[in-house]
Amino acid sequence: MRxxxxxxxxxxxxxxxTVIPTYAYLNSFRGYxxxxxxxxxxxxxxxxxxxxxxxxxxxLEVSEDFKQRVLGIAESDGDVKNLLSEGYNxxxxxxxxxxxxxxxxxxxxxxxxxxxxxSKDKTGWANVEVDVEAGKVIKIIxxxxxxxxxxx
Numbered sequence: 001m002r003x004x005x006x007x008x009x010x011x012x013x014x015x016x017x018t019v020i021p022t023y024a025y026l027n028s029f030r031g032y033x034x035x036x037x038x039x040x041x042x043x044x045x046x047x048x049x050x051x052x053x054x055x056x057x058x059x060l061e062v063s064e065d066f067k068q069r070v071l072g073i074a075e076s077d078g079d080v081k082n083l084l085s086e087g088y089n090x091x092x093x094x095x096x097x098x099x100x101x102x103x104x105x106x107x108x109x110x111x112x113x114x115x116x117x118x119s120k121d122k123t124g125w126a127n128v129e130v131d132v133e134a135g136k137v138i139k140i141i142x143x144x145x146x147x148x149x150x151x152x
Contacts, residue, residue: 073136127140
């Protein structure tokens with residue numbers, strides 16, 4: 001009986017030693033990936049208490065060269081030109097950073113894409129995803145808000 005209990009405790013300790021660090025790593029990576037992609041997945045705690053997710057990274061500083069490169073690619077796209085002519089303004093450029101691990105273990109961090117945030121007064125906004133390496137706009141997501149105020 002005692003031997004079975006010792007084996008069970010060792011097995012439980014081994015599982016806990018694997019599961020807890022894995023859960024912590026995946027939770028911190030989830031917040032990092034959300035921050036870089038611009039898409040927010042809310043947990044029940046974030047919805048109820050409006051708190052930031054754990055592991056949320058600080059904002060990245062973007063150089064003027066990178067900004068100009070992203071703006072040049074975006075402004076050469078016809079759909080983005082139409083949005084800018086309709087009254088959308090460029091409000092932010094957020095790089096999407098990827099880390100590459102080489103065969104020798106060297107880690108290279110590179111901004112391969114960027115999300116350009118456009119806003120139009122208080123009625124709409126758009127996310128423009130730009131592939132910096134290929135030099136083209138990948139996708140445009142347009143969000144609009146219509147408020148109908150009814151008299152009381």
